[in-house]
Amino acid sequence: MSARGWAVVTGASSGIGAAFARALDARGYSLVLVARRRERLEELARACKRAEVLTADLEDQADVERVATHALHLGDVELLVNNAGFGSNGAFVALDPARELGQLKLNAVAPFVLAQRLLPAMIGRKAGGIINISSIGAFQPVPYMATYGATKAFLLSWSEALSHELRGSGVRVTCICPGPVATEWAGIAGVPQALAQAPHTISPDALVRRALAAYDGGRAVFVPGLVNWLTAFFAKIFPRVVIRAVAGRLYAPRAQKALNPRS
16 A cells, blocks of 8 residues: 555544554554553554654643644644544533533644644645544533533534535545444543443444545545434434433433432
8 A cells, every 4th residue: 555644643542543543554644643641652653554652632722732733844744633532421510610621622622723723734735634523412412411512513513614615625524423432431421321331332443444434435424323323313303402301311310410419
C-alpha cells in the first residue's frame, strides 16, 4: 500500500481512538496519537509503522493549540479524527461544575479549534478530511446527560454544515453517530449498567470499519446499526416532549441518587 500523509487521532489511548489508529496504520497513514495517558500511547505507537506520541489534555486551550501547531508543522495532515470526549450521568445541578465545563471544552471546543486550524491547509491542497465522533444522543435532548447530549448535537450540526460548505473543495467532513460501543466510556460516564451492556453494543474495531467506509463514500452523517438508525429516525418524528420523557426515564436512576445521596 502506498504511503499516505499524516492522520491526527485524538483520544487515541483506548477504545475507538486506538481502533482508528490501528485501522489508519493499516491504510498506510503516519499517525499523531493524542491523549493524556502517555504509556498507553507509546504502547500503541510501537505497534504502528510510523507514529508520533503527543501527550495533551484537550480540555486545556494551550494544549489544543500545541497539538494544532505540531500538526501544521508536519505539513501534510490528510485526516483529523476528533474522537476524544467523555460523558457524565446525573442531574445537571448535582454534577461537578468544573467537570461539566471540561466536558464542553473537550467534546466541542477542541474539535472546533483543531478543525479551524487544520482546514485551511487541507483546502489549499484540495485534499483531506475530518471525522467527528458524535453520538446517537445528538438527535435528541438527553436529560441527566444534558451537557454530553448538547456537545454531541453541536458536533452533528456543525459537521453537516461544514460538509456542505466544503463541497467541491476536495475536503470531506463525516460525522459518526454511534450507539453503545464496548469501551471505557460507560464506566467513566456512570450510565446505568443496562444501557452500557445493550444487545446492539458493537466493538470499537467494528465501528471504525463502518466509519471509514462512510468517510470513503463521502457521507456527511453516518449512524451505524439498525437500532441506532431507528432511534435517530423516531427522534425526528415523535414530539419532543415524548423524546425527552423516554430519554429521561432511561438515564434517571443514577440522577436520582445524585439528588438524594442518602437515599
